[in-house]
Amino acid sequence: MRSASAREAKQRSAPVAVPAGPGRLLGGPWLLTGHDGRLTVYVHIDGSVLRWTESAGGRSWAGPDVLPAKDIDRLTVVQGRSRYAHLLGRRVRPRADGRSEVDIMYATQYQTGRPTTQWRSLGNPVKETAEASGTGAPAAAVARDGSLYVCVPTAPDGVALRREDKKGRWQAWDRLPASGGTDGPTPAALSSGLVEILVPTPDGALRLQQPEPGGALARGEDVAVPPPLPGSVAALETAPDRLTYYLTEAPGGGVFAVREGEPPVPLGGAPGDGRISAVRATTGGLDCTVLAVRGTDDTVHLGICRTGRERSGFRWTGSGMSCAGDPALAVDGGGRAAVVAVGADGRPVVARQEEGRGLTFGDWILI
Numbered sequence: 401m402r403s404a405s406a407r408e409a410k411q412r413s414a415p416v417a418v419p420a421g422p423g424r425l426l427g428g429p430w431l432l433t434g435h436d437g438r439l440t441v442y443v444h445i446d447g448s449v450l451r452w453t454e455s456a457g458g459r460s461w462a463g464p465d466v467l468p469a470k471d472i473d474r475l476t477v478v479q480g481r482s483r484y485a486h487l488l489g490r491r492v493r494p495r496a497d498g499r500s501e502v503d504i505m506y507a508t509q510y511q512t513g514r515p516t517t518q519w520r521s522l523g524n525p526v527k528e529t530a531e532a533s534g535t536g537a538p539a540a541a542v543a544r545d546g547s548l549y550v551c552v553p554t555a556p557d558g559v560a561l562r563r564e565d566k567k568g569r570w571q572a573w574d575r576l577p578a579s580g581g582t583d584g585p586t587p588a589a590l591s592s593g594l595v596e597i598l599v600p601t602p603d604g605a606l607r608l609q610q611p612e613p614g615g616a617l618a619r620g621e622d623v624a625v626p627p628p629l630p631g632s633v634a635a636l637e638t639a640p641d642r643l644t645y646y647l648t649e650a651p652g653g654g655v656f657a658v659r660e661g662e663p664p665v666p667l668g669g670a671p672g673d674g675r676i677s678a679v680r681a682t683t684g685g686l687d688c689t690v691l692a693v694r695g696t697d698d699t700v701h702l703g704i705c706r707t708g709r710e711r712s713g714f715r716w717t718g719s720g721m722s723c724a725g726d727p728a729l730a731v732d733g734g735g736r737a738a739v740v741a742v743g744a745d746g747r748p749v750v751a752r753q754e755e756g757r758g759l760t761f762g763d764w765i766l767i
Contacts, residue, residue, distance in 0.1 A: 434512030437733015480542025525560035588635035674726035
């Protein structure tokens with residue numbers, strides 16, 4: 401991968417006007433591809449979500465648009481086959497009695513570059529005020545039919561689920577049979593329409609599965625996994641109805657690939673303590689899995705292997721690009737892998753896969 405410094409990236413593109421005032425990075429970036437093939441980048445800072453939108457043809461970017469996110473301290477952004485962008489956040493508001501009121505918020509963006517809906521509250525699955533503050537950050541997946549599954553960890557070690565069906569009707573919060581979790585849940589949608597949830601535990605990880613699309617989630621077979629760093633687990637469908645989970649071993653370990661019925665596969669690398677991003681992309685005519693992590697050196701690291709063949713070899717490449725948050729991957733409208741990161745100066749940069757054998761990315765471009 402050809403690397404470029406943030407200074408070189410600035411020289412190729414005029415700087416964008418990031419709003420003045422508090423701008424502490426809270427999460428992201430997230431990288432999504434719309435129906436029209438354009439990319440969108442989301443970054444969560446204090447009080448706002450910043451959004452950059454690619455122009456038609458990818459020649460320039462517009463933004464940042466500032467999406468208010470008052471009191472939201474944790475955020476995730478997901479999409480499904482509809483390409484809608486679903487923003488899920490944890491809102492924390494102080495009360496007069498000194499306690500905090502916590503609820504889960506959501507907003508939706510239906511088209512690339514268009515406004516989002518207003519934030520709406522999904523409430524909190526825990527009704528007791530003293531315990532409700534222990535409800536954690538939301539994670540989400542979108543089923544094939546467009547149903548949105550929102551999961552949250554509940555204190556001390558439970559998991560709750562609320563789902564929106566394809567007609568936009570929300571069901572009540574449901575406590576899942578998943579006690580004993582040591583990290584937040586990782587939900588994933590399969591091409592068959594099923595949804596699965598992985599919850600790390602002290603002895604491995606438990607799995608919640610559906611007997612049929614839209615069915616109730618029930619305990620499946622547990623999976624042997626190394627203890628993961630919190631927030632590192634990512635899920636990717638690497639074969640029809642077969643998920644591979646990628647995680648960073650704690651403490652100070654490398655990346656592992658985990659599948660049902662197989663021992664964990666060590667992939668090496670030097671990941672830091674952030675999330676792993678994973679996509680499938682065509683490289684040299686081959687179906688490959690690409691991972692992106694923030695390394696222990698606070699730069700973007702990229703890894704690649706033939707999809708489902710981690711045991712045959714996994715190759716890591718350092719990019720040299722410093723990043724303040726965790727990098728994110730997507731496949732653009734032209735079928736190329738793209739990676740985005742927030743540079744050390746707080747501005748997002750993006751690089752795209754180039755043609756040729758192996759995984760080669762072009763220069764970093766300032767958005």
